[in-house]
Amino acid sequence: xxxxxxxxxxxxxxxxxxxxxxxxxxxxxxxxxxxxxxxxxxxxxxxxxxxxxxxxxxxxxxxxxxxxxxxxxxxxxxxxxxxxxxxxxxxxxxxxxxxxxxxxxxxxxxxxxxxxxxxxxxxxxxxxxxxxxxxxxxxxxxxxxxxxxxxxxxxxxxxxxxxxxxxxxxxxxxxxxxxxxxxxxxxxxxxxxxxxxxxxxxxxxxxxxxxxxxxxxxxxxxxxxxxxxxxxxxxxxxxxxxxxxxxxxxxxxxxxxxxxxxxxxxxxxxxxxxxxxxxxxxxxxxxxxxxxxxxxxxxxxxxxxxxxxxxxxxxxxxxxxxxxxxxxxxxxxxxxxxxxxxxxxxxxxxxxxxxxxxxxxx
Amino acid sequence: xxxxxxxxxxxxxxxxxxxxxxxxxxxxxxxxxxxxxxxxxxxxxxxxxxxxxxxxxxxxxxxxxxxxxxxxxxxxxxxxxxxxxxxxxxxxxxxxxxxxxxxxxxxxxxxxxxxxxxxxxxxxxxxxxxxxxxxxxxxxxxxxxxxxxxxxxxxxxxxxxxxxxxxxxxxxxxxxxxxxxxxxxxxxxxxxxxxxxxxxxxxxxxxxxxxxxxxxxxxxxxxxxxxxxxxxxxxxxxxxxxxxxxxxxxxxxxxxxxxxxxxxxxxxxxxxxxxxxxxxxxxxxxxxxxxxxx
Numbered sequence: 001x002x003x004x005x006x007x008x009x010x011x012x013x014x015x016x017x018x019x020x021x022x023x024x025x026x027x028x029x030x031x032x033x034x035x036x037x038x039x040x041x042x043x044x045x046x047x048x049x050x051x052x053x054x055x056x057x058x059x060x061x062x063x064x065x066x067x068x069x070x071x072x073x074x075x076x077x078x079x080x081x082x083x084x085x086x087x088x089x090x091x092x093x094x095x096x097x098x099x100x101x102x103x104x105x106x107x108x109x110x111x112x113x114x115x116x117x118x119x120x121x122x123x124x125x126x127x128x129x130x131x132x133x134x135x136x137x138x139x140x141x142x143x144x145x146x147x148x149x150x151x152x153x154x155x156x157x158x159x160x161x162x163x164x165x166x167x168x169x170x171x172x173x174x175x176x177x178x179x180x181x182x183x184x185x186x187x188x189x190x191x192x193x194x195x196x197x198x199x200x201x202x203x204x205x206x207x208x209x210x211x212x213x214x215x216x217x218x219x220x221x222x223x224x225x226x227x228x229x230x231x232x233x234x235x236x237x238x239x240x241x242x243x244x245x246x247x248x249x250x251x252x253x254x255x256x257x258x259x260x261x262x263x264x265x266x267x268x269x270x271x272x273x274x275x276x277x278x279x280x281x282x283x284x285x286x287x288x289x290x291x292x293x294x295x296x297x298x299x300x301x302x303x304x305x306x307x308x309x310x311x312x313x314x315x316x317x318x319x320x321x322x323x324x325x326x327x328x329x330x331x332x333x334x335x336x337x338x339x340x341x342x343x344x345x346x347x348x349x350x351x352x353x354x355x356x357x358x359x360x361x362x
Numbered sequence: 363x364x365x366x367x368x369x370x371x372x373x374x375x376x377x378x379x380x381x382x383x384x385x386x387x388x389x390x391x392x393x394x395x396x397x398x399x400x401x402x403x404x405x406x407x408x409x410x411x412x413x414x415x416x417x418x419x420x421x422x423x424x425x426x427x428x429x430x431x432x433x434x435x436x437x438x439x440x441x442x443x444x445x446x447x448x449x450x451x452x453x454x455x456x457x458x459x460x461x462x463x464x465x466x467x468x469x470x471x472x473x474x475x476x477x478x479x480x481x482x483x484x485x486x487x488x489x490x491x492x493x494x495x496x497x498x499x500x501x502x503x504x505x506x507x508x509x510x511x512x513x514x515x516x517x518x519x520x521x522x523x524x525x526x527x528x529x530x531x532x533x534x535x536x537x538x539x540x541x542x543x544x545x546x547x548x549x550x551x552x553x554x555x556x557x558x559x560x561x562x563x564x565x566x567x568x569x570x571x572x573x574x575x576x577x578x579x580x581x582x583x584x585x586x587x588x589x590x591x592x593x594x595x596x597x598x599x600x601x602x603x604x605x606x607x608x609x610x611x612x613x614x615x616x617x618x619x620x621x622x623x624x625x626x627x628x629x630x631x632x633x634x635x636x637x638x639x640x641x642x643x644x645x646x647x648x649x650x651x652x653x654x655x656x
Contacts, residue, residue, distance in 0.1 A: 004462045005430055014459055022448070177443030181504055184410050184437045185460040187429075 008193075011186040015194020016201065019169065023202055033206060037213045044217035057121050058095040060086040065099055065109060072124045087112055097121055147312060148287035151237060151305045152280040154210060159245060159276040162203035163252040164269065166195050170256030170343075171265055179347055188344040193336070196249040203245050207238060233308040236321055240304035243328035247300055247335050248276060254339035257346040258354045267353060279305050290315065298324050300331040363387050364409070364512055364543050369418035371404055377567060378404055382418070384562045384572045386545045388511075391538050393558030393575075394547040395651060401567040402547040403440045406514050409545075410437050422512065434461070436510030438518055442501050446490035450481060453489060454503050461508035468507075475503045480529055494521055502530055506537065513537060515546040519553055531557055555647035563654050570654040575647075582650045585618045586643040589627070593635025601627060615643065 006014070023029050060078045061069055062085075069077045078095055080086045086098035090112050097118045102110035111121060173179040173191075182191055211234055218227045255268040279302030286292035287309065296306040297316065303324045310316040342359040364386040371379040379401045386392045396402050407413040409420055411432045420427045444453050451472055458468035476485060479499045481492075489497060498521050505515060513534070519527050534557070538544050545562075548554050554561070561578055563571040571578055586607070589595060595614045598606055603619035604627065618624045624642075631637050645653075 005433060006460065006462050011460060014456070018456060172445075176446060177439060177441040178445055180412060180439040180441065180443070181437060181457065182460070183412060184435060185433055185457065 006186065006190075008187060008190045011190035012193040012197060015186070015191055016198035019195055019198030020202055023165070023199075033209070036206075037209055040210060040213040041217045044214065045221060048221040048223070057097065057118055059121060060089040060095040060098040062086060062100060064101060069099060075121065075124065090114055099125070144287055144309065144313065145284075147233075147309050148283045148305070151308055152283045154207065155241065155244065155304050156276055156280040158203045158207060158241070159248045160273070162199050162206070162245070163248045163272070163276065166199045166249045166252040167256030167265055167269055167272075168262065169195060170253050171259055171262055174257070174260045174347065175262060183347065188347060189340045192250070192253050192340055192343045195253055196246060196336075199249050200242060200245050203249075204238070204242060207241060211238075229312070233312040236311055237304060237308040239325060240307055240321075240328065243325055243332055244301060244304040246332050247328070248272065250332070250336050250339045251275070254342040254359075257343045258356070258359060260353075264353050275301050278302075283309070298327055300328045303328055363423060364545070365421045365424075366405070366409065367419055367421070369405065369408055369420070370416045371401075371408060371413070371567075372416050379408070379415075380566075380568045382564070382567070382569055384569055386512075386543045387560065388541050388543045389538055390559040391534060391544045391546065391557055392560040392562060393554035394545055394562050394564070395549075395551065395554055395647070396547070396564035397549075397655065400564045402564060403516055405564070406437075406440075406516050406545070406547070409514055410435060434508070434510055434512075436505040436508065436513040436515075438501055438505040438515040440516040442498065444489045444497070444500060444504060447488050449486055449488055450476060450492070450500055451485040454500065454507050457504050458507045463508065471509075472503070472507050475507050476500070478533060479503050480526070495523060495526055498522055499526065499530075502533070506533065511542045513542055513544045513546070515544070517548055518546050519548055519550055527553060551647045551651060561647070563651060565655040571650070578650060579644055582645050582653060583642075584645070585620070585624070587616060587618060587624055587627070587641065588643050589614045589616070589631055589640050590638040591631055591635050592638065595631065595634070597630070597634065598627065601630070612638075 056076050058076050058078065059069060060080050062082050063079050066077045066079045069075055078089065080089065080098075083098075083100035086095075086100055089095045090098045091114070093114065096113065098112040099109050099121075100112060102108065107125065109125065111118065111125070173182065215227055218224065251272045252269070255272055256265065258268045259265055279296065279299075282292065282296060282302060283305045286296075287306075293306050293310055293315075296302040297310050297320070307316065307321050307324050311321060338360075342356075346354045346359045366385065367383045369379050369382040370377070382401065382405055384392075394402050394405075404413065408415045409427075411427075411429065422431055448456070451469070454472035454476060455465075455469045458471050459465060463471060473482075473485060476482060476499075479502060481496060481499050481503070484492060484496065489500060492500065502515075502518060505513065505518075515534075518530060518534075522530060531553075534544055534546070546558075555575070558575055560573065561571065561575050562569060589598075591612050594611050595609070596611075598604055598609070598614055598616060601623075603623035605617045606614060607617060608615040616627075618627070628637075628640050631640060
């Protein structure tokens, strides 16, 4: 029986399948993924738990005031006979604060505390004027910062934890010399594409698991309104992530092909590492700068982080993410073509590291 | 028939292959012999398309070799290597699938060839846990699993014990018997001598001798005879037309001027004492090798 020679896509599929199977079967990979997921769920649950518990303030008040205080959330009232008794409880540190009658105060009461003014109690007793924000989405907001860090970290961590294995696995094939047998069976570009596709799928699967873990924890802690707002940006993030990661994985593969020993890999991998880290820092420092964010959302390496944030705050026109993803995909094709060239020229070169200029020149 | 004609390879100023031509016939084993750095591995890599050549061509059955045909070749590289952590059977199955076999067929073929090479008990072990000799067998399985009709094997016997050499020789002969063209290099000249039908001897990047083993032997044979007898054969020295090469009472190696001289020596030996053996000496491959490489 004669075999049917494989087409490039078929060969790519086989290589990708081996990459995924090898990775999924490694204990280190399974354990680290589990730890990550458990960490996310426990983290969100714990933040919610401690957040609720610390919001109760112990307050002592004479019976004239205690009835009003009891209606306010987050306050536990201890009823005392008079103002002096209330002060005494504060001094003995049995309560956080006391609220006593004071006719000279505009609000009619004075708060007595030991060292610091109890801010939560202060807020709930103050009368604030109405505020009308004309452009509520434009200002600095903690959610913006949190999203920037979250997208930034997820992208950077996935790029590093799934990108560098692409380089390592290329070097492994060179170092163990299995590359010579592989290249007599399939074209170099199928090998490159298979590695990139396999690791992209792995990275995407981990992102989906992370998103699922976040969603489950938010549902468990009844924070469904945050979840609803995150839906669309998360979908965009996933889409941009695939394009961005393809690009990075391809670069990692090309850099891996330049060396022939694992020990030398750090020399060539550094530039790619910077490319992965720079968007993360930019988005943390400039997440409220519309110009920087606007530019970043079109640059292929940083668009997975900044475009979803702009979308979340409705700062981007409907066509912007589409244009940006088209730019990413074009960049992807160009980098893959370039990487395939470097790859084919460097794969069988053993010994000293191959210089970029040598790998590229005709 | 695989035809290599006029292959030239240069690295900068240095010429490593100079007009290398030979052919590898189907159904026969062709031994590729040469010293270290003579150009064997470079030639093989060029045949496989792993290296570019500066000149010359490679053809298969009269047609220029295509990339698709190359991919059906079986190749055992000089630098051995398989994925160290992958299980033996999985590894060979994967390679068979890369050559285009369905998963189930690939797995069956991999198990068959591994069993044939004596690794039947180790199918589920990772490559790195095997002894070097057994890793070598797995490497040979990797070259053979897809039933290639052209086999290029770089030093397939190095690192194998004599029993394993026999196993591999049997498998290679069987593949050649089915019509495969087999080219293998080796520095174990005794194995090559016993195994190959054809020979290519290369030195300093150029082919010094190529052709059928027996024809080469005849070409390089001298009129040398060996005599072993019970008596002292010292009289040989005075015999006309005889040049003694080596002598030790009952044992003598000598060159004769013609066949008559040889017959004369034999007759006299029988008359002088009991003759244990009297035979023309064929040059060993090692001798031919030394002679053509010089």
